[in-house]
Each structure stands twice: as structure tokens, then as C-alpha cells.
Amino acid sequence: MRNQSVLFDLDDTLIHCNKYYKKVLDTFIELMNDWFGEHGITNQQIKEKQLEIDIHLVEKYGFSAEHFPLSLVRTYKFFCKLIVKKIDKTKVKLLKELGETVYSQDVEAYPNMYETLERLQKDGHHLHLYTGGENSIQYKKIKHLGLEDFFEERIYITKHKTLQALKNIVFKEQLKVDETWMIGNSLRTDVKPSLQIGLNTIHIPCETEWKYNIVDLNIKPKNIFYTLDRLDEVPDSIDQGIKKRLIYE
CATH class of the missing domain: 1.10.150 (DNA polymerase; domain 1)
Structure with missing residues (x-):
């Protein structure tokens, strides 16, 4: 794999x-x-x-x-x-x-967050964290939950989560489009830019979504695009996506 x-x-x-x-x-x-x-x-x-x-x-x-x-x-x-x-x-x-x-506020992890990250790490995948906000505020959350153990130096924080910001990460890290996945809740800042670049994309809708995050997509996926209900569905979905791609190669 x-x-x-x-x-x-x-x-x-x-x-x-x-x-x-x-x-x-x-x-x-x-x-x-x-x-x-x-x-x-x-x-x-x-x-x-x-x-x-x-x-x-x-x-x-x-x-x-x-x-x-x-x-x-x-x-x-x-x-x-x-x-x-x-x-x-x-x-x-x-x-x-x-x-x-x-x-x-004391930040709270989503159910099965650690188990999901541990499974992906154990499977040999390279984990990256891409978040919007102030450096000091976001790093405080990251440190509080011990997320550096999973993402190490692959943490990107920006005030503007745009198409160009995501492109910069893909270019800087020399990520292969067909072997890269973007996972997030925001249609505007996670899903749409990912689809525009052609990455594999997983949308996990938030239960009560901020209106800013909701946009029309109108983009035909160039790679795999899943919508999931829960975070712990991610590892199996990525496995499924890899197998699906291997069948057509």
C-alpha cells in the first residue's frame, strides 16, 4: 500500500x-x-x-x-x-x-481523534496539519492536545485559508496530487480549494456549521471525493481510495 x-x-x-x-x-x-x-x-x-x-x-x-x-x-x-x-x-x-x-476555552478533541491519527500514522501515512488563525492561539491548542506528536514540523497556520495558501503547501512540500488528501469540515476553506487543485478530498460536515464555511462547489472532482459522518471513518476510506486507484492503474 x-x-x-x-x-x-x-x-x-x-x-x-x-x-x-x-x-x-x-x-x-x-x-x-x-x-x-x-x-x-x-x-x-x-x-x-x-x-x-x-x-x-x-x-x-x-x-x-x-x-x-x-x-x-x-x-x-x-x-x-x-x-x-x-x-x-x-x-x-x-x-x-x-x-x-x-x-x-479548554479545547476538546472530537471523538476518536487520537485513535484515528494513531491508525493513520501506524499505516505509514505522512500527517500534516493545516489550520486558520493566529499562530499563538492555534499552537496553544496544538500543544494542549499533544498534536505535535503526530504532525511534528508539518504544521501550517495562516490567517487566510485560500486556494493559494493550499497550493503553497503542496508546492513547498512537493506533495503528489494523486497521493495527497485534504480532510476538513469547511466547504469554503478546505473542500473547495482541495478540489480545485485536484487532491483527494474528504468532507466531514460540522453538526452546526458557520455560514461563512458554506459555499456551492460546482466542481467535478479529479480525484477521490468522500463525504463522511465521523472522523474515525477516515482511515478505512483512505484505504478504500488507494485500492480503488490501484484497480484502475
Whole structure:
């Protein structure tokens, strides 16, 4: 069996992420409801405006640590202006600090994460980690969970997970397209770029997906493309893909 290069996304592929944002957003909505509910501002309006602002900030600045806290602050300021209410600096500070708490959560691995990585490593595959965010924040998660034991120096962190960013990794590491797999939850930053390059691709949808991650693909796969329910299905799926390719060679 040929050894493969397997690139994993981190957040909401190997470890939980969105649920921490949802927890903070629930608190944010409660605060905003207390401050603006009497003016007829609904929870849905607040959610939609925060999402709109957050996506705009990510598109402009990438997965920086500032985008999420800033989205809460700007949402608050938007509704202050809408009802002609004076901006309270104390509330701005509170929201900024609330947004920053997502980066201090104790990260939790997805079920069977270690078993999956150990199986792939034992099978002789080369594991790579490709994640979006700030270096300090992402490395804190990586070290906390001991992921360096699996990925060693093959860890790539970028604020902008784009087609070009993935191409750069493939080129730098001299990865063979037919023997490389990209595994992630995001259609936008994991699946679509992988399909555009022609890598083997595995999509593992997140239970509650961030709207930013959802895009239309409209791309005919040049190599193997699987959609799986669980992380622990990955090793057997890669084995199946290798055997399938050998049959047609």
C-alpha cells in the first residue's frame, strides 16, 4: 500500500470550535436583548447583523483574533446608531472581553481523534496539519492536545485559508496530487480549494456549521471525493481510495 500525505484541518475537524463561539453568542444575544429589546430589536436581527459583520471582517482580515470580538462591538454600535442611543464605553469594553473568551476555552478533541491519527500514522501515512488563525492561539491548542506528536514540523497556520495558501503547501512540500488528501469540515476553506487543485478530498460536515464555511462547489472532482459522518471513518476510506486507484492503474 502506498503511503499517502494526509492534510487535516484543525477546528471542527479534529477539535471542537463552533460550540465555544455559540456559547459566547448566546450570552451576547442576552445582553443585547436587555439593552435593545424594549426598542423592538429582535434576537434574529441581532444574530443576522453580527453574522454579516463577522463575515465581512473575516473576508477582509482573515482568521485574526480581532475579528470576532470586533464583530460584537460593531453590532452593538450599529444598533446604538439605529435607535439614536449613546454608545457606552463600558459596554464596548465588556463585549470586547466577552468575544476574547472564545480563545481561552479548554479545547476538546472530537471523538476518536487520537485513535484515528494513531491508525493513520501506524499505516505509514505522512500527517500534516493545516489550520486558520493566529499562530499563538492555534499552537496553544496544538500543544494542549499533544498534536505535535503526530504532525511534528508539518504544521501550517495562516490567517487566510485560500486556494493559494493550499497550493503553497503542496508546492513547498512537493506533495503528489494523486497521493495527497485534504480532510476538513469547511466547504469554503478546505473542500473547495482541495478540489480545485485536484487532491483527494474528504468532507466531514460540522453538526452546526458557520455560514461563512458554506459555499456551492460546482466542481467535478479529479480525484477521490468522500463525504463522511465521523472522523474515525477516515482511515478505512483512505484505504478504500488507494485500492480503488490501484484497480484502475
